[in-house]
Amino acid sequence: MQLYNTLSAKQRAALIDEAGEERLTLSFYAYTQIEHPSEFRDQLFMRWDTLGVLGRIYVAHEGINAQLSVPAPRFAAFKKHLDSIAFLKDVRLNIAVEQDNKSFLKLKIKVRDKIVADGLDDDTFDVTNKGVHLNAAEFNSLTSAEDTIVVDMRNHYESEIGHFEGAITPDVDTFRDSLPIIEKDLAAHKSDKNLVMYCTGGIRCEKASAYFKHKGFERVYQLEGGIIEYARQVKNQGLDNKFVGKNFVFDERRSEAISDDIIASCHQCGSPCDTHVNCANDACHLLFIQCPTCAEKHDNCCSDSCASIVALPRDKQKELRKGTHNSNKIFKKGRAHHLKTLNPS
Ligand SMILES: [Zn+2]
Ligand SMILES: [Zn+2]
Structure with a gap:
């Protein structure tokens, strides 16, 4: 019985293209009591994997928090499965404003202490x-x-x-x-x-x-x-829209446009821009806002030092990366002091 991903993200992307099916990106959550999160997790994985569901899902004693992508032709079967679970029957599904078939490339269902890291007792x-x-x-x-x-x-x-x-x-x-x-x-x-x-x-x-x-x-x-x-x-x-700019989302799309306004600026040159990218240097991977001009100028990197690393041969880069971790920097862009437009002093 397969309970984990066996395909790489790249293989999965190719399969999605081959299948040629539209996919729906959606999310839902429920606070409830789940007595055996691990068993529940495995049940979800088995059923959703056969339906071609992809996404990032957290299961805990306190409930479930799910962000996923479902093949449109299997949406009815997916919904039927949700409705067969008492606490998920008629749960509100937040359907993405902007759809992208590759919003998720793996099915990851993880058991956690909490479904949101809130630090609360x-x-x-x-x-x-x-x-x-x-x-x-x-x-x-x-x-x-x-x-x-x-x-x-x-x-x-x-x-x-x-x-x-x-x-x-x-x-x-x-x-x-x-x-x-x-x-x-x-x-x-x-x-x-x-x-x-x-x-x-x-x-x-x-x-x-x-x-x-x-x-x-x-x-x-x-x-x-x-x-x-x-x-x-x-x-x-047809209500007034009081939200300006983009809604940041936690999948490959990064954001959905809610209004046409661009309220942010490129972290390197300060020109109006609201496109998040990750630094092309895998050892850095910093999430920051970069305009197309700066992307070209800095080889898709956040700094000259990252650009000089990216210019090295792949195996040399790998050697340099050994033993370093970048995960805690991914969302720390505002604290990256070399991005001067954020730190004018
Ligand atoms: Zn720029
Ligand atoms: Zn960098």
């Missing part, structure tokens, strides 16, 4: 005492009120390329960092303002809203289904 507060869920129309109306504070619950590299008008966008690398900062900054408004929070697909706000209520915030709201569901409702219902 769930036993210390009532996680079910959540904020009031808002749909897009309600969100638009409430965020127009003067006594409302809108908080972006995402990280700096996400809000940098797109966020709601007037939102507070904490300068943080991780979700767990953002919670104490927001609590401190807004401490004076626990009862006199509406605290409206949002994130990519809604999952981060599920726990955060309960946490802030526990911390004494009285008027806590959250955007149901996050930016993805908001964009869908705005389009379908």
Whole structure:
């Protein structure tokens, strides 16, 4: 019985091309009680693998957080399988705004302690005492009120390329960092303002809203289904779009355009640009924003030193990479001090 990927990303990409099928990129999550996460994980893998589902899925005792791509012809079978699982029956599926057949190239289902790394001790507060869920129309109306504070619950590299008008966008690398900062900054408004929070697909706000209520915030709201569901409702219902720029997503697409505005700039020359790339030097792999002109000028690298490494023969590069880790740098672009447009001093 096969329970893990056997194909490389490259092989998978070729297979997707060969199959010529449209794929749907979507996400969903559910907080629930899963008694045996490993068994549940294996069941999902077996069924979804046969359906050709690809994606990144986290399973924990507290629930499931899934981002995936499903072949369109097998969507009905996939949905039927979800509906056969009691706590996933009729779960809201966040369908991507912009589709790409190669949004995911592997099926990775991992068992984790938590489905979102929030750093919270769930036993210390009532996680079910959540904020009031808002749909897009309600969100638009409430965020127009003067006594409302809108908080972006995402990280700096996400809000940098797109966020709601007037939102507070904490300068943080991780979700767990953002919670104490927001609590401190807004401490004076626990009862006199509406605290409206949002994130990519809604999952981060599920726990955060309960946490802030526990911390004494009285008027806590959250955007149901996050930016993805908001964009869908705005389009379908012809509502005003209060989101400017792109929605950062955690798959090969990197982002979805929600409005035509470009609110970020190239980290190397400062010209308007909101395209994230990874530095071509595999030993660096830094995620940063780079315009096409700078990409050409710097050989798709973040710095001259990375460009000089990329110019070396492959085996020499590999030798240099031995024993080094780059994973913690991937989303640390704002802290990369050589990218001077971010660090004007
Ligand atoms: Zn540039
Ligand atoms: Zn680099």
